[in-house]
Amino acid sequence: MMASARFLIPLGIFIAVAAFLFKGLSLDPKEVPSPLIGKAAPEFSLPLLNDFEAPFANGDMTGEVWLLNVFASWCGPCLDEHPIIVNFARSTAVPVVGFNYKDRPRAAKQWLNRHGDPYTQVVVDLNGRIGLDYGVYGVPETFLIDQQGIIRYKKIGPLTQMDVSQDIIPLIEELSQ
Amino acid sequence: MITKTKIIGLMLFFLGPWSFAEEAPLLAKDPVLEARVKAISLELRCLVCQNQTIADSNAGLAVDLKNQVRDMLREGMNETQIKDFMVERYGDFVLYDPPIKGTTMVLWAGPLLMLFIAFWFSVRFVRRRSRNPDAYKSAEDIDRARALLKD
Structure with a gap:
């Protein structure tokens, strides 16, 4: 009896290691949990792409749920x-603010056109100084910010339709109540 | 005869190692400040190129972070303040030496625990052996060994 149980120990270890490794397969090391x-949301006041004289501050959005999209x-x-x-942007009333990160304004305008x-x-x-405050390192990044200016959601890398329908829309509905 | 090719070959042989090991260039001139920037940079991970420190990397973000470290040092901040600044934005992951706390316990204690388990097993194994050297040999094995030795 004891002998047969002892043979199960390596099997148990194998299963435990395999379970960890299997989990590791589906983890993306590029996805670093955001603190x-x-x-x-870190405060900023930055010029607008269309009007360099007019600054936009994130405080201007207080009272609204909005999306900040780094591109x-x-x-x-x-x-x-x-x-x-x-x-x-077309299907919701949520304002989407573009955050043009370390780009040439002319190139950005052409891209948007x-x-x-x-x-x-x-x-x-x-120069990416405000991007640094937002912990930006893999453009594109997307933040959902609530009425009080708290960051509720962050996605590093391209947003997918699934992110929108499964995470962002439900969160917006929850926040808007 | 020492030919030109040989000389060039020798030069390449001796110079090779140095030419590869060059680090990302630093921008400012003040050597004391640069030494401090470098010391801190060596402990910060470049998040774009995750297995490099920002001192090793020339990626855009790494250069930005180094400049940020330099600016903060100039403003008179110390190493702890700078690291806290980075962790606030990029999380513990930005540190090459992660802090010991709840979420990183497995990381720190895991290998040590494994070592203890392995040690415990080997001690048990050796003890049992020395107490009873024949424990792992069956009569059958001994007979086979004898038969083999005879040949």
Whole structure:
């Protein structure tokens, strides 16, 4: 009896290791948990892409649930997610603010002309200093910010339709109640 | 005869190792400040190129973070303040040496625990052996061994 039980120990270890490794297969090491969720969105006041004289501050959005979408014309994956942002802006009343990250304003304008401009406003972060406050490292990134200016959701990398329908829309509904 | 090719070959042989090991260039001139920037950079992970520190990397973000470290040092902040600043934005992951706390307990204690388990098993195994050297040999095995030795 004891002898047969002892043979099960390596099997048990194998199963435990296999379980960990199997879980590891579905984890993306690029997805670093953001420490910003549940915290106040870092304050900024940045010029608008259309009007460099007019600053836009995130405080201007207090009282509204809004989406902040970090993009750049040089960023390939941004183009992949762009139709989803366009679609989101069209189908909801939630303001989508574009955050043009380390880009040339002219290139950004051309990019928006060519691919459609879903943004209520586009702010310009030329040197990426504000992006740093938002922990931006893999453009595109998307933040959902609530009425009190708290970050509720963050996605690093291109937004998918599934992110919108499963995470963002339910969160917005919950926050709007 | 020492030919030109040989000389070039020798030069390449001796210079090769150095030419590869160059680190990302630093921007400012002040060597004391740069040394501090580098010391801190070596402990911060570049999130774009995850297995490099920001000192090793030339990626856009790594350069930005190094500049940020430099600016903060100039403003008179210390290493702890700078690291806290980075962790606030990028999480514990940005540190190459993660802090010991609840979520990182497995990471820190896991290998040690494994070592203890392995040690316990080996001690048990050796003890049992020395107490009873024949424990793992059956009569059948001994007979087979004898038969083999005879040949």
